Amino acid sequence: MYINTTGLVLRETAYKDSSKILTVLTSTDGKLTVSARGVMRRGSKLASAAQLLAYSDMTLYHSRDRWTLTEAQSIEMFSGLSQELDLLALGSYFAELLEAVSDEDSPNPEVLALGLNALYMLSQNEKNHALIKAAFELRLMCLAGFEPIASVCSVCGKEEIDAPCFDLKGGTIRCKTCRADGSNETAPLCPGALDALRYITSCDGKRLFSFKLPENALDRLSRASEAYVTAQLDRKFRTLDYYKSIKA
DSSP states (O other): OEEEEEEEEEEEEEETTTEEEEEEEETTTEEEEEEETTTTSTTOTTTGGGSTTOEEEEEEEEETTEEEEEEEEEEEOOGGGGGOHHHHHHHHHHHHHHHHHOBBTBOOHHHHHHHHHHHHHHHHTOSOHHHHHHHHHHHHHHHTTOOOEEEEETTTOOSSOSSOEEETTTTEEEOTTTTTSOOSOEEEOOHHHHHHHHHHHHSOGGGTTOOOOOHHHHHHHHHHHHHHHHHHHTOOOHHHHHHHHHHO
16 A cells, blocks of 8 residues: 655664664654655755655555555655754754654644744744744643643632742642642743743644744743743653754
């Protein structure tokens, strides 16, 4: 059986002498493990499409519970990511996150669109990387079923929240007075960071990165979003560790 689809390469692993095993997030069939035979040979027509973070039109062949890449035409290579090591590292973290929340044979076009949008913004290198990262992390959590409830304090119900804190396990917000009511780990926010969190979880996807924050508020949002991902998915990400080691 053949299918024609578009796909983003989330992971590549060398296989034998000249082949790769790819993890591809497709528009029609969700996350797939795909064999790319001979793509490491000189002159391979499939080489560009079999690179990490390449987005391409693909023809895949399914046989004996295996998918094989037979044809491909690159759509977007996000070439700006290769210009700086920290951008490539952050893009790789985005890919690892996308892989973590995606299911085999279960398409989620919104998740793919978010990933492509975030990678494009990174490759343009015109917006603050921390802003892109925080917006991507929080919006992805929403699409993965972990949308935080940020409209009011989860204890007293106030909308105007003084010294807000983010309950990382519960996915809720508490005010200064109610902060002690709970045993979960929390991340401190500020009014600006809370407004940004509310915007990220509710805005039109096309305007996800269309906001600005002062440095202090962005720092709080960035720390909180990263901690929220870790708490909700209950795992660490090696690409994030590498990215942070570069930025240190």
